[in-house]
Amino acid sequence: xxxxxxxxxxxxxxxxxxxxxxxxxxxxxxxxxxxxxxxxxxxxxxxxxxxxxxxxxxxxxxxxxxxxxxxxxxxxxxxxxxxxxxxxxxxxxxxxxxxxxxxxxxxxxxxxxxxxxxxxxxxxxxxxxxxxxxxxxxxxxxxxxxxxxxxxxxxxxxxxxxxxxxxxxxxxxxxxxxxxxxxxxxxxxxxxxxxxxxxxxxxxxxxxxxxxxxxxxxxxxxxxxxxxxxxxxxxxxxxxxxxxxxxxxxxxxxxxxxxxxxxxxxxxxxxxxxxxxxxxxxxxxxxxxxxxxxxxxxxxxxxxxxxxxxxxxxx
Amino acid sequence: xxxxxxxxxxxxxxxxxxxxxxxxxxxxxxxxxxxxxxxxxxxxxxxxxxxxxxxxxxxxxxxxxxxxxxxxxxxxxxxxxxxxxxxxxxxxxxxxxxxxxxxxxxxxxxxxxxxxxxxxxxxxxxxxxxxxxxxxxxxxxxxxxxxxxxxxxxxxxxxxxxxxxxxxxxxxxxxxxxxxxxxxxxxxxxxxxxxxxxxxxxxxxxxxxxxxxxxxxxxxxxxxxxxxxxxxxxxxxxxxxxxxxxxxxxxxxxxxxxxxxxxxxxxxxxxxxxxxxxxxxxxxxxxxxxxxxxxxxxxxxxxxxxxxxxxxxxxxxxxxxxxxxxxxxxxxxxxxxxxxxxxxxxxxxxxxxxxxxxxxxxxxxxxxxxxxxxxxxxxxxxxxxxxxxxxxxxxxxxxxxxxxxxxxxxxxxxxxxxxxxxxxx
Numbered sequence: 148x149x150x151x152x153x154x155x156x157x158x159x160x161x162x163x164x165x166x167x168x169x170x171x172x173x174x175x176x177x178x179x180x181x182x183x184x185x186x187x188x189x190x191x192x193x194x195x196x197x198x199x200x201x202x203x204x205x206x207x208x209x210x211x212x213x214x215x216x217x218x219x220x221x222x223x224x225x226x227x228x229x230x231x232x233x234x235x236x237x238x239x240x241x242x243x244x245x246x247x248x249x250x251x252x253x254x255x256x257x258x259x260x261x262x263x264x265x266x267x268x269x270x271x272x273x274x275x276x277x278x279x280x281x282x283x284x285x286x287x288x289x290x291x292x293x294x295x296x297x298x299x300x301x302x303x304x305x306x307x308x309x310x311x312x313x314x315x316x317x318x319x320x321x322x323x324x325x326x327x328x329x330x331x332x333x334x335x336x337x338x339x340x341x342x343x344x345x346x347x348x349x350x351x352x353x354x355x356x357x358x359x360x361x362x363x364x365x366x367x368x369x370x371x372x373x374x375x376x377x378x379x380x381x382x383x384x385x386x387x388x389x390x391x392x393x394x395x396x397x398x399x400x401x402x403x404x405x406x407x408x409x410x411x412x413x414x415x416x417x418x419x420x421x422x423x424x425x426x427x428x429x430x431x432x433x434x435x436x437x438x439x440x441x442x443x444x445x446x447x448x449x450x451x452x453x454x455x456x457x458x459x460x461x462x
Numbered sequence: 463x464x465x466x467x468x469x470x471x472x473x474x475x476x477x478x479x480x481x482x483x484x485x486x487x488x489x490x491x492x493x494x495x496x497x498x499x500x501x502x503x504x505x506x507x508x509x510x511x512x513x514x515x516x517x518x519x520x521x522x523x524x525x526x527x528x529x530x531x532x533x534x535x536x537x538x539x540x541x542x543x544x545x546x547x548x549x550x551x552x553x554x555x556x557x558x559x560x561x562x563x564x565x566x567x568x569x570x571x572x573x574x575x576x577x578x579x580x581x582x583x584x585x586x587x588x589x590x591x592x593x594x595x596x597x598x599x600x601x602x603x604x605x606x607x608x609x610x611x612x613x614x615x616x617x618x619x620x621x622x623x624x625x626x627x628x629x630x631x632x633x634x635x636x637x638x639x640x641x642x643x644x645x646x647x648x649x650x651x652x653x654x655x656x657x658x659x660x661x662x663x664x665x666x667x668x669x670x671x672x673x674x675x676x677x678x679x680x681x682x683x684x685x686x687x688x689x690x691x692x693x694x695x696x697x698x699x700x701x702x703x704x705x706x707x708x709x710x711x712x713x714x715x716x717x718x719x720x721x722x723x724x725x726x727x728x729x730x731x732x733x734x735x736x737x738x739x740x741x742x743x744x745x746x747x748x749x750x751x752x753x754x755x756x757x758x759x760x761x762x763x764x765x766x767x768x769x770x771x772x773x774x775x776x777x778x779x780x781x782x783x784x785x786x787x788x789x790x791x792x793x794x795x796x797x798x799x800x801x802x803x804x805x806x807x808x809x810x811x812x813x814x815x816x817x818x819x820x821x822x823x824x825x826x827x828x829x830x831x832x833x834x835x836x837x838x839x840x841x842x843x844x845x846x847x848x849x850x851x852x853x854x855x856x857x858x859x860x861x862x863x864x865x866x867x868x869x870x871x872x873x874x875x876x877x878x879x880x881x882x883x884x885x886x887x
């Protein structure tokens with residue numbers, strides 16, 4: 148049931164999800180050894196293409212590939228512009244010439260990794276495309292959730308913030324739903340989709356949402372750069388209405404609710420400073436698990452299993 | 463040349479198909495009736511089981527000339543039209559340079575006379591270079607026969623400028639075609655705002671972007687005493703907007719495209735750019751409302767918005783890939799397959815909305831199958847089928863979801879005056 152590409156969560160089966168999550172465990176155990184490397188991908192090359200600036204995802208993929216003994220080539224691509232003047236086809240032809248086995252791509256255009264995947268034999272891993280998907284983030288989130296709740300079905304996760312522009316919200320909520328987790332959305336009316344995925348509880352008020360009894364509050368990063376037209380009046384007001392203020396933190400602490408955040412955190416916006424040192428904050432754990440989750444994905448994919456045809460359907 | 467089409471059924475804009483033979487002598491229909499005898503030297507075409515219909519006319523096509531000939535040009539575009547049973551087209555002026563002056567119009571019409579086997583008409587820009595700031599060379603274009611003014615591809619954003627243009631050009635007998643959109647609402651103009659735009663993570667263009675501008679342009683036309691034609695209506699409320707104004711006696715006409723009737727946002731699937739056009743495909747409910755609007759006469763005509771793009775352009779990511787879908791070759795067959803076969807409407811609607819009404823809007827006579835009328839007709843085989851392979855299509859581009867699909871119905875013959883433009887065996 149190997150696939151060529153890892154592009155989104157929506158097309159994954161429950162079996163594939165479980166397999167990947169199981170696979171990440173032994174990789175994580177590796178990190179505590181003195182030699183953190185396995186020869187699984189020796190002789191293979193992983194090309195990273197980050198058209199959008201990224202520190203943690205980029206380095207996480209790099210570390211993951213190196214711990215699998217793959218050669219990592221970072222293609223220095225312009226951050227701000229799209230593939231202007233050069234079509235996807237031309238880019239892919241260039242990449243093809245480098246004979247990469249895996250291409251890790253992040254781009255501000257939703258759907259760009261899909262377009263590349265259709266046209267190359269290499270395995271394409273989506274490291275975040277526009278507001279569409281960030282499937283490895285979802286995987287590491289699910290892995291992290293399972294570390295605190297080995298049977299996550301029936302647990303409640305409240306996702307808070309800019310749902311509309313967030314690829315993390317899309318992929319992570321999608322994967323959590325696949326695991327039987329109950330998902331809630333809370334965010335400004337202008338940043339929560341009116342027609343969204345089914346099976347999600349909508350909240351407009353933080354206090355109401357906390358009464359729902361979430362086991363995890365998952366805070367999304369406020370991305371001012373993604374908003375061409377203002378969607379809320381300002382960061383202070385955002386913090387007051389949708390942030391984990393000191394007052395809400397007390398309540399969260401009292402309940403022992405876990406906190407997650409994909410990073411990087413805007414302190415004083417999504418959460419108050421105190422949350423960073425909270426014993427039930429999973430934020431640093433998420434970063435570490437990112438490496439294990441990405442190793443599991445790289446190890447699972449099978450490059451060149453088709454002539455550039457997408458292999459989205461396994462059923 | 464003389465031809466006798468024997469054994470077929472004749473389509474007209476009113477009423478059901480009527481069995482009858484059609485005699486054409488030197489490009490004119492000289493007799494229509496049952497069991498016509500072939501005079502000496504007349505070629506008899508056996509059309510038993512087939513339909514003889516007025517040839518179609520498409521008032522909204524992009525032939526990309528001048529400036530983007532890698533997508534389409536006059537020669538290929540007009541052959542694509544013939545391939546789909548269309549014997550007259552109106553080009554849109556969003557070329558490079560734009561069709562905004564007598565010079566460009568003359569060059570194009572001269573070229574068309576040289577390379578096209580069917581009459582090609584052109585619209586002209588409302589504003590110079592479609593930039594929305596200065597009025598185009600309206601009088602010069604009018605003298606060369608341009609009657610339709612449009613900045614198609616974009617709206618005229620400044621309502622004062624559009625109102626002035628309407629007041630200026632209406633006394634010349636010209637009319638306006640509006641591409642309706644509020645740019646501030648439309649975002650990157652990639653797809654409908656809704657369920658699918660959320661799933662795909664792309665900012666959608668809400669239907670209200672189109673509806674607000676539509677309402678604005680009709681109000682402006684009403685105030686200016688102009689005739690405005692609303693292009694490619696894509697939403698249920700857009701259709702209702704047209705109906706509302708028509709019921710109040712305002713001079714507005716409107717078109718619907720085959721793709722907005724047939725497809726919706728769910729077809730986009732995994733970023734399939736064949737389903738990317740502007741206005742975008744909306745919902746299944748909109749499909750149903752548009753079809754009802756067409757049947758109830760809210761839409762005056764069907765037009766394809768034939769918008770060719772090369773494969774490499776369409777293979778870019780969904781947001782970057784250009785908007786548009788080809789339509790000339792598949793329009794008639796796809797409408798037959800999707801709507802006539804299941805009994806949604808009949809040939810009378812096809813003839814009225816895709817042949818007679820668009821010609822009338824352009825100030826041209828309709829081309830009914832009647833004695834004494836010039837022969838401009840097609841033979842259509844309802845039992846045949848068409849597979850839209852790359853080889854079948856004459857357009858330079860193949861950006862259509864019908865690529866390699868087989869649909870019911872086939873345009874077997876196209877006759878224009880004294881010339882058989884197409885004959886398939």
